[in-house]
Amino acid sequence: MPCAEQMDWIEKYLEHVRVERRLAARTVELYAFHLQALRDHAAEARLPLDRVQTAHVRRWMAQLHSAGREPRGIALVLSCWRSFYRWLGHEGLIGFNPVQDVHAPKAGKPLPKALGVDDAVRLAELYDPEADPWTEARDGAIVEVLYGCGLRVSELTGLDAQASGTARGWLDLDAGEANVLGKGSKRRIVPMGSKA
Template sequence: MGISSDPAASAPTTSPDWIEKYLEYVRVERRLAARTVELYAFHLQSLREHADEAKLPLDRVQTAHVRRWMAQLHSAGREPRGIALVLSCWRSFYRWLGHEGLVGFNPVQDVHAPKAGRPLPKALGVDDAVRLAELYDPEADPWTEARDGAIVEVLYGCGLRVSELTGLDVRASNTARGWVDLDAMEASVLGKGSKRRIVPMGGKAAEALRDWLAVRDDCPGLTTARLRDPQAAGALFISAKGMRMSSQAVWKLLRERSLKAGLAAPVHPHMLRHSFASHVLQSSSDLRAVQELLGHANIATTQVYTRLDFQHLAKVYDAAHPRAKAREDKDK
């Protein structure tokens, strides 16, 4: 809908107390948090100022006006997420006005914020990833330490999703979702869309798995688990009760292990997958190979790691190039 040419649209706003009544509604009836009500008040005051500047009463605001105001916010450098929050507030306000019979349509209904850029995945630096993988806690239970060390090595060394890791069995079978072949130094996993792929395994991961398998059957609860659920007890990574480890358990152990390693931020399973992809790409520059290793159906999904790689290259440039220092000094 275009901007109205109705003469009434050029009249100053009559300042109805609609905004105040709406804020009372969200505070009392919807019971929104005080901070949220404050943000609503701020965004609606902005709406009122835009309408007053355009000499429009609030019930004369049209979709074209809203789009123009959002374009102004975008041009001023407002982030897409911030614009989306403003639109959400305005949209809710006009929806309430419609329910109250005060406007005939919602001018914000079909207005959307600019598409936000895809955030970069969080990846560890090489040194931090190695520190996590090589962590050894002499005070920990040896059985648990062997298992947790193998989990870190497989996640980082193979780039697996946590569901692919927990789906691994000790040996191949018709019912296994995945398994490892230490002789061939590879893992067979079932990824998204039930697509199977073979992932090569590095020497460190294979060594850690051999150490784990040497003590795995010492689990005190394994005999009972085999009687209760033989298939679950056949998992490569098991809990102290002899059952297949859950994704939540892997998240928890990685968080605890990263804190023990003294890393700046807690590590989660997908961060190790991102680290695997980023480090392989930095060394090889072979995007297609990384796509295959990760099991991405679309290479566009893998291309996000080229942005991580560029950040790495930019840091190397700034640290090593004789003219980079001059550039930094100029920016200060």
């Protein structure tokens, strides 16, 4: 069972993050909540905080995951606990951080939502009779190249009219292609529709 001194560790740590690290009040509240959960788990396992092992932390995280907690939420709990145990180590109160090598489950990476066909057509056909014809032509070409080639906005803005030693990407109008420098500095060639 945790001794009174160990019960005080959490209070001292919360004071440390509030005063020395100057964390926001809401963040300190979340830390207090997550550290109370750590205290409860340790008490349930009849463990003092300095006897918690990596296997215990992994079991508690698995319980959170099976209870439906999102990976991002689990990562926040782990970050709080890891920081707490790191502080205990700096204070010379423990010699081992049981959370150091525990990682949250990987969060899914949803694909970005593409513009629907009807919305893209409506955007491409948008016409403002008051606008400058050159601006209208430019904007139409931008939409056609962006949507028709499946480019990211950053890739589109990196395109030059022709290839050069400094171009990140360029349009090859004769071949009907765009040479694009994408994420991870990977170069790819994409077809460009005749309308663009």
